[in-house]
Amino acid sequence: MTGGTVVVSLARAVVALDVDGGSERWRREFDGYTVGASVGGDTIYVAGEGLVGLDRSTGEWQWARSFDGAPMRAPTVTRDAVYVDASTGDHRPYTYTYRFER
Numbered sequence: 001m002t003g004g005t006v007v008v009s010l011a012r013a014v015v016a017l018d019v020d021g022g023s024e025r026w027r028r029e030f031d032g033y034t035v036g037a038s039v040g041g042d043t044i045y046v047a048g049e050g051l052v053g054l055d056r057s058t059g060e061w062q063w064a065r066s067f068d069g070a071p072m073r074a075p076t077v078t079r080d081a082v083y084v085d086a087s088t089g090d091h092r093p094y095t096y097t098y099r100f101e102r
Contacts, residue, residue, distance in 0.1 A: 004018065004019045004020065005017065005018065005019065005025060005056075006019055007037055007039055007044055007056075008037075009034050009035070009036045009037040009046065009074065010034065011033060011034065012029060012030050012031075012032070012033060012034060013027055013028060013029045013030060013034065014027070014028045014030075014034060014037050014044065014046055014054065014059070015027045015028075016056075016059060025059075026058060026059035027059065028046075028054055028059040028061070030046075030048060030049075030052075031049075032048055032049035033048050033049065034046055034047070034048035035047045035048055035070075035071045035072070035073060035074065036071075036073055036074025036075070037074055037075075038074045038075045038076065038077045038082075039056060039077070040077030040078075040082070041056075042055065042056045042057070043055070043056060043062065044056050044059075045075040045077055045082050046075075047071035047073070047074060047075045047084050048071065050064050050065055050066045050067065051064070051065045051066075051067065051071075051075065051082065051084055051098055052064045052065075065098055067084065067086060068086070068088065069086035069087055069088045069089070070086055070087055070089065071084050071085065071086050072085045072086065072087055073085055081098065082098045083098075084098065
């Protein structure tokens with residue numbers, strides 16, 4: 001939850017809902033799957049068939065990063081980095097680290 005908004009990750013979408021009434025503020029559909037979403041500052045980080053940054057207020061697409069493997073959970077956001085745990089499918093997880101400046 002952030003700023004009166006709850007961000008929900010669905011199988012192929014991310015939705016922002018108003019905390020008070022539950023009305024939909026915006027929805028971003030994806031062609032592929034999504035595993036989870038995390039909020040950091042003005043960006044929502046979505047793990048799925050890559051890592052995507054969405055504008056927190058509007059849901060507009062800001063950027064995308066690709067990586068090998070499939071994400072196992074929502075990204076972890078710290079002050080200066082985003083971490084995505086991904087698996088190659090052979091039961092050996094590995095971590096990709098994406099850094100961004102604030």
